[in-house]
Amino acid sequence: MTHLSVYTDGERPATVLETEDAGEIAAVLKEIDVVLRQWPVAEGHGGSQEEILDAYREQVDRVVAEEGYTLVDVAQLHPDGSPEWPAKARAAREKFLSEHTHDDDEVRYFVSGSGIFYLHVNDRVYAVLCEAGDLLTVPRDTTHWFDMGTEPDFTAIRFFHDDDGWVGDFTGDPIAERIPDFDSIVARRASRA
Ligand SMILES: [Fe+2]
Numbered sequence: 001m002t003h004l005s006v007y008t009d010g011e012r013p014a015t016v017l018e019t020e021d022a023g024e025i026a027a028v029l030k031e032i033d034v035v036l037r038q039w040p041v042a043e044g045h046g047g048s049q050e051e052i053l054d055a056y057r058e059q060v061d062r063v064v065a066e067e068g069y070t071l072v073d074v075a076q077l078h079p080d081g082s083p084e085w086p087a088k089a090r091a092a093r094e095k096f097l098s099e100h101t102h103d104d105d106e107v108r109y110f111v112s113g114s115g116i117f118y119l120h121v122n123d124r125v126y127a128v129l130c131e132a133g134d135l136l137t138v139p140r141d142t143t144h145w146f147d148m149g150t151e152p153d154f155t156a157i158r159f160f161h162d163d164d165g166w167v168g169d170f171t172g173d174p175i176a177e178r179i180p181d182f183d184s185i186v187a188r189r190a191s192r193a
Pocket residue numbers: 096100101102106144145146168
């Protein structure tokens with residue numbers, strides 16, 4: 001289930017909302033032009049990029065037709081137990097862990113696993129924990145960052161309008177260091193369950 005926490009963006013961020021109510025999450029995000037939708041999770045969520053895209057062909061084709069995306073791919077990262085994994089995980093996590101924007105929408109469908117998108121809009125930070133079944137659309141130019149945690153484990157379908165849409169324009173604002181990270185939010189949520 002998706003989880004949303006909202007923080008103030010000052011020197012000492014305060015939590016102003018924590019919810020797992022899908023309707024409430026969608027409504028709060030709609031106010032900042034971010035769209036969260038759910039697709040039924042397909043059977044068997046592993047395999048090659050083609051197999052994953054085939055499992056969601058109907059939904060993917062519909063979104064592409066509606067929004068005019070020209071590129072769709074699958075990003076995945078899973079712990080593999082190899083000696084290289086810790087460095088690989090760290091490098092992947094750090095890539096988008098600082099606040100940035102893109103000149104394309106950031107659209108992700110989580111096939112499995114999870115990750116948190118942090119949207120920094122109007123003095124608030126909206127931390128959206130996306131899990132299997134969640135399709136999140138972050139409009140272009142929205143300041144945000146993404147945390148996949150210290151042990152990244154996810155498969156996500158990505159949609160782009162152009163092939164350099166993923167390039168990040170970093171703001172230099174260190175705000176991400178002040179807001180609870182993926183591991184903290186997941187641990188806090190587990191302790192409340
Ligand atoms: Fe991004």
